[in-house]
Amino acid sequence: xxxxxxxxxxxxxxxxxxxxxxxxxxxxxxxxxxxxxxxxxxxxxxxxxxxxxxxxxxxxxxxxxxxxxxxxxxxxxxxxxxxxxxxxxx
Numbered sequence: 001x002x003x004x005x006x007x008x009x010x011x012x013x014x015x016x017x018x019x020x021x022x023x024x025x026x027x028x029x030x031x032x033x034x035x036x037x038x039x040x041x042x043x044x045x046x047x048x049x050x051x052x053x054x055x056x057x058x059x060x061x062x063x064x065x066x067x068x069x070x071x072x073x074x075x076x077x078x079x080x081x082x083x084x085x086x087x088x089x090x
Contacts, residue, residue, distance in 0.1 A: 025075070026074060027073065028066065028074065029071060029074060030069070031052055031061070031063075031070065031071075031072055032052075034047070034061075034072055040074075060077070060081065061077050062076040062080055
């Protein structure tokens with residue numbers, strides 16, 4: 001059986017759906033803080049700055065302007081992309 005190469009992995013405990021995962025995540029974070037969000041990425045699998053930029057530009061991430069700052073809306077990003085925990089292919 002061949003192993004599939006995963007670009008990014010998303011995991012939070014034993015939670016199996018994006019809907020359940022949302023309650024464990026903050027609602028908003030800055031783009032550069034996304035890889036450091038606790039429970040979102042497994043250790044050593046956080047996306048690079050280039051990947052984050054690509055996700056932002058292609059609409060994968062839901063961005064919200066609050067005041068003069070731009071934030072990632074984690075809850076809406078997960079809902080929009082209907083991400084199942086375990087695999088996030090970019």
